Amino acid sequence: MNLTLAYHPVEALRFDASTRLDGTTLDIDVDDLRGLLLEDEAFEDIAFEFVAPDEDCRAGPVFDIIEPRAKAASSSPDFPGILGPPLTAGMGTTHVLSGMAVTVLDEHAAGGSRGSIGRVLEMTGPAAEGSCYSKLHHLVVIPRMAPGRDGPAAQRAKRVAGLKAAVHLARAVASDAPGESRTFEPVDPGPPGRPGLPRVAYVGQIFSRQRRAELDEPVLYGHNTTGMLPVLLHPDEWLDGGVVTSYYTSMGGAETYLYQNHPIITELYRRHHAGELNFVGTVASIAGSDNTDRDRNCHAAAALVQWALKADAAVLTKYGGGVPHADLAETARLLETAGIRTSVMVSDVSRDRRVESALLFNFPELNAIVYGGGNDTRWQVPPAGRVIAATPAVGELLAGVRELGAMNVAGVTNQQGASRLRAVVY
Amino acid sequence: MRIVHYLNQFFGGIGGEEQAGSPLQEVEGAVGPGRLLEQTFGEGAAVVKTLVCGDNHAVEHQEELTAAVLEHVRGAEADLFVAGPCFDAGRYGMAAGALCSAVQTELGIPAVTAMHEENPGVDLHREGLYIVNSGKNAARMKEVVGRMAGLARKLAAGEAVGLPEEEGYLTRGLIRDRFVGKSSAERLVDMVLAKVQEQPFDTEMPVTSFQPVAKPRGVDDISKAKVMLITDGGLVPKGNPDNIEGMAATRWGAYDISGDDDLAGEDYEISHGGYDPRFVQADPDRLVPLDALRQLEKEGAVGEIHGEFLSTSGLSNPLSNTRRLGREMAEKVKREGVDAVILTST
Numbered sequence A: 001m002n003l004t005l006a007y008h009p010v011e012a013l014r015f016d017a018s019t020r021l022d023g024t025t026l027d028i029d030v031d032d033l034r035g036l037l038l039e040d041e042a043f044e045d046i047a048f049e050f051v052a053p054d055e056d057c058r059a060g061p062v063f064d065i066i067e068p069r070a071k072a073a074s075s076s077p078d079f080p081g082i083l084g085p086p087l088t089a090g091m092g093t094t095h096v097l098s099g100m101a102v103t104v105l106d107e108h109a110a111g112g113s114r115g116s117i118g119r120v121l122e123m124t125g126p127a128a129e130g131s132c133y134s135k136l137h138h139l140v141v142i143p144r145m146a147p148g149r150d151g152p153a154a155q156r157a158k159r160v161a162g163l164k165a166a167v168h169l170a171r172a173v174a175s176d177a178p179g180e181s182r183t184f185e186p187v188d189p190g191p192p193g194r195p196g197l198p199r200v201a202y203v204g205q206i207f208s209r210q211r212r213a214e215l216d217e218p219v220l221y222g223h224n225t226t227g228m229l230p231v232l233l234h235p236d237e238w239l240d241g242g243v244v245t246s247y248y249t250s251m252g253g254a255e256t257y258l259y260q261n262h263p264i265i266t267e268l269y270r271r272h273h274a275g276e277l278n279f280v281g282t283v284a285s286i287a288g289s290d291n292t293d294r295d296r297n298c299h300a301a302a303a304l305v306q307w308a309l310k311a312d313a314a315v316l317t318k319y320g321g322g323v324p325h326a327d328l329a330e331t332a333r334l335l336e337t338a339g340i341r342t343s344v345m346v347s348d349v350s351r352d353r354r355v356e357s358a359l360l361f362n363f364p365e366l367n368a369i370v371y372g373g374g375n376d377t378r379w380q381v382p383p384a385g386r387v388i389a390a391t392p393a394v395g396e397l398l399a400g401v402r403e404l405g406a407m408n409v410a411g412v413t414n415q416q417g418a419s420r421l422r423a424v425v426y
Numbered sequence B: 001m002r003i004v005h006y007l008n009q010f011f012g013g014i015g016g017e018e019q020a021g022s023p024l025q026e027v028e029g030a031v032g033p034g035r036l037l038e039q040t041f042g043e044g045a046a047v048v049k050t051l052v053c054g055d056n057h058a059v060e061h062q063e064e065l066t067a068a069v070l071e072h073v074r075g076a077e078a079d080l081f082v083a084g085p086c087f088d089a090g091r092y093g094m095a096a097g098a099l100c101s102a103v104q105t106e107l108g109i110p111a112v113t114a115m116h117e118e119n120p121g122v123d124l125h126r127e128g129l130y131i132v133n134s135g136k137n138a139a140r141m142k143e144v145v146g147r148m149a150g151l152a153r154k155l156a157a158g159e160a161v162g163l164p165e166e167e168g169y170l171t172r173g174l175i176r177d178r179f180v181g182k183s184s185a186e187r188l189v190d191m192v193l194a195k196v197q198e199q200p201f202d203t204e205m206p207v208t209s210f211q212p213v214a215k216p217r218g219v220d221d222i223s224k225a226k227v228m229l230i231t232d233g234g235l236v237p238k239g240n241p242d243n244i245e246g247m248a249a250t251r252w253g254a255y256d257i258s259g260d261d262d263l264a265g266e267d268y269e270i271s272h273g274g275y276d277p278r279f280v281q282a283d284p285d286r287l288v289p290l291d292a293l294r295q296l297e298k299e300g301a302v303g304e305i306h307g308e309f310l311s312t313s314g315l316s317n318p319l320s321n322t323r324r325l326g327r328e329m330a331e332k333v334k335r336e337g338v339d340a341v342i343l344t345s346t
Helices: A030-037 A151-171 A235-239 A263-273 A291-308 A324-337 A392-399 B033-041 B055-060 B062-075 B090-107 B120-125 B138-157 B184-196 B278-282 B290-299 B319-335
Strands: A004-009 A012-015 A020-022 A025-028 A043-051 A057-059 A062-066 A069-071 A093-098 A100-105 A137-145 A180-183 A199-208 A231-233 A278-287 A313-317 A341-346 A369-371 A378-380 A386-388 A403-405 A421-425 B002-008 B025-028 B046-053 B080-083 B111-115 B130-133 B175-179 B226-231 B235-237 B253-256 B268-270 B304-311 B340-344
Touching: A012 A043, A012 A137, A030 A043, A030 A151, A043 A057, A043 A151, A057 A392, A062 A151, A069 A151, A093 A151, A100 A151, A137 A151, A199 A263, A199 A291, A199 A324, A199 B184, A231 A235, A231 A291, A235 A263, A235 A278, A263 A278, A263 A313, A263 B184, A278 A291, A278 A324, A291 A324, A313 A324, A313 B184, A324 A341, A341 B184, A369 A421, A369 B184, A386 A392, B002 B033, B002 B062, B002 B090, B033 B046, B033 B138, B046 B055, B046 B062, B055 B062, B055 B090, B062 B090, B080 B090, B080 B138, B090 B111, B090 B120, B111 B120, B111 B138, B120 B130, B130 B138, B226 B290, B235 B253, B235 B304, B268 B278, B290 B304
Parallel strands: A004 A093, A012 A025, A057 A386, A100 A137, A199 A278, A199 A313, A313 A341, A341 A369, B002 B046, B002 B080, B080 B111, B111 B130, B226 B304, B226 B340
Antiparallel strands: A004 A180, A020 A025, A043 A137, A062 A100, A069 A093, A231 A278, A378 A403, A421 B175, B025 B046, B235 B268, B253 B304
């Protein structure tokens, strides 16, 4: 496996009669794109808006954010298992429209702990500063579902539409010469290769069974993860469409964009290239629904890290809400017991801002903890100059927002490693 | 800036342990460490009053002392209250902590003290106060007073106070958010590399440790016991009459089951946002197993089922909250003469 990313920088979006990259301006034929997405009868209509970096604009609630990418000919499929057959991702060349994203809106917030505005795309002001998404151009996809299409059917349609739009845009540059290319140095659990360097693995949860996956909810190669055991993935499989986010993310969120640009995998790659460590591979795991399920998953994940990857060290992340901390901690504890050193990244669960409420586990060997903040960061925000939402009611709600919490801004808090907001003890 | 300073009998110059019983005395101007404090602050700050009290008197008459000190501080129109430094003097530390807390909360005037980390005053008051880390040794007086003055200046001016390692105070056990240069991914990899290479690293959250809860004595004869069902799975009667929050619940409820042999889904709802409630909604007995327990009651295997079950929602709830909920429930359990409780969670 040897993925090459061919970057085509985008610095402006423009409505046009055809979709093509003119210099660094992406011309988009939205009628053509709308026609493509409306092939799915779940939609009554779809509207598009362009948003520029730092623009006085708020859009939401965000369903997903995707980087436009398309595979070159004779490479692996685009988003295998969802848009194509579930063959191994990460092969060959992927064309990337860098500096932009396709952002799909929800018709209403998914509910749960984030309040009625859900997570928003905030493009300017102090709340936007902490998010990588405010630096991008966005093609905002605003769906209107056909009558009777709600729940999982609507979610599936929005998921597929976002990915299709992303591939469609990048397809326009598939025969252009890229501005820049990057080929990842091989990662291999096999040969020692790099004597003296610690062998480091990544263990990432991709789903939490706090809720049952919808039957056709694509997460891993189009599969909804039900019945799945932890599985070895090459890092390029994460970066190249093998994994997308679940419909619900909670506590910090996760977006497909940050699987494609996975902050932990790219950081491990960077250090692998720099000769600081030996990146030996990754394990995708899930958080269990009960103790039996949890033990089974944690032991299987730890065994893969120990026996298949032969790692000296592992970094672990969780997905979803509070309970997945237990799976994260138990997996790390098993690794530590096997002599594999770990660091773990957890969500901010301390609502009373006390250290005693900050962790959902207490294993003394888990003493390397990255703690994402978020629960007490709020900004007073002026009315947004431009509001983009799927319905007038939600638009009104977003326009009226005077205070935004860190948990409500996509990218400010994040479970994939992108956040720069941490909690400090005082 | 007008400062009122509290000292014990020793630092206040009255005498040693033999004077530990002396009552509160009021002295105009600065005494002992107060002079150093004044010097450190420089122009524009004065210790207008020094309050001196013996250590034994202070701990034995704490309420009375607190009221008197509050009165003095109010009367002196103070901008700042300073107590100590107390180093490792335990009674002094406890008094200084209590007085600083009272001045801060009752009068809204910033207060600073200093103690050795193991001073019993620290555990009692660390969360609410900025307590400068004084070490044990009074030879470090100058340095300690310097830190107290630096911190006090910021508090009096309403400026942001830095972290313990920056300002020299003892960790309060609280957390706050801060934006940092490195992403969590970079920090995560930094940390594991340091750990695997046996280099020093700083965890962002200390590992918590809790006192183990002692296992209670078993029920002598369960066939004669009164049994209660308690859940944190958020099962509540339709309409959620006590408005138990689905997350970080501050309330619990007691719900009548005296006439029921099992629980019907249509009578209940689930106020809990952290698990898939569909199975419980379909049959609440799967969370609060009244059906099985009634069977055991009929067979004589258990004595009696209490006529109510207790319920709250155990999602994302801070310990400060759950401690209170637990205590209130335990009081109810005792009041009802219950012998055994079955706790079910999700």
